[in-house]
Amino acid sequence: MIDDHLIIDDPSLQRPRERRWSQAFTLLFWLLWFALWIPVVNLGAWLLGHEFLYLPQELFFGRLQFLQMVTWHAAVIGLIPVTLIGWGAYNQMKFGHHERRVHPSTVDVEQVASAFQVDPRALIQWQHQRRVVIRFDGDRIAGVETGPPRSGQ
Numbered sequence: 274m275i276d277d278h279l280i281i282d283d284p285s286l287q288r289p290r291e292r293r294w295s296q297a298f299t300l301l302f303w304l305l306w307f308a309l310w311i312p313v314v315n316l317g318a319w320l321l322g323h324e325f326l327y328l329p330q331e332l333f334f335g336r337l338q339f340l341q342m343v344t345w346h347a348a349v350i351g352l353i354p355v356t357l358i359g360w361g362a363y364n365q366m367k368f369g370h371h372e373r374r375v376h377p378s379t380v381d382v383e384q385v386a387s388a389f390q391v392d393p394r395a396l397i398q399w400q401h402q403r404r405v406v407i408r409f410d411g412d413r414i415a416g417v418e419t420g421p422p423r424s425g426q
């Protein structure tokens with residue numbers, strides 16, 4: 274029976290050094306996650322009339338500069354979808370009516386048989402076998418073995 278436990282799902286299978294590195298990276302990324310929330314917490318504190326929790330004071334000299342910064346950020350963030358939608362519309366106008374994908378044409382048994390110079394009835398029989406071993410000699414078929422799968426396959 275195959276063991277379904279992967280080492281990533283079972284830290285007890287890791288060596289102590291690997292476990293420490295994993296814990297250190299986890300702690301680092303949790304701290305980064307909390308640091309990303311600082312601006313939201315600061316905005317909430319500012320709206321409630323409190324001072325900023327943690328921001329370098331040289332970034333904001335007043336509420337006017339803060340509002341200007343928020344306005345610029347909103348403009349840039351709003352410009353991103355407008356740019357992507359515009360680019361998509363341009364591509365739709367330029368390439369929308371031209372199907373560039375070519376569907377493969379179907380090849381019937383007679384065409385395959387004539388290409389490899391074999392009997393079409395034999396080709397149909399080969400297609401219904403579970404195991405077919407074909408030996409080529411250049412561009413033509415030199416020999417064909419069919420039968421049940423070999424043991425161990």
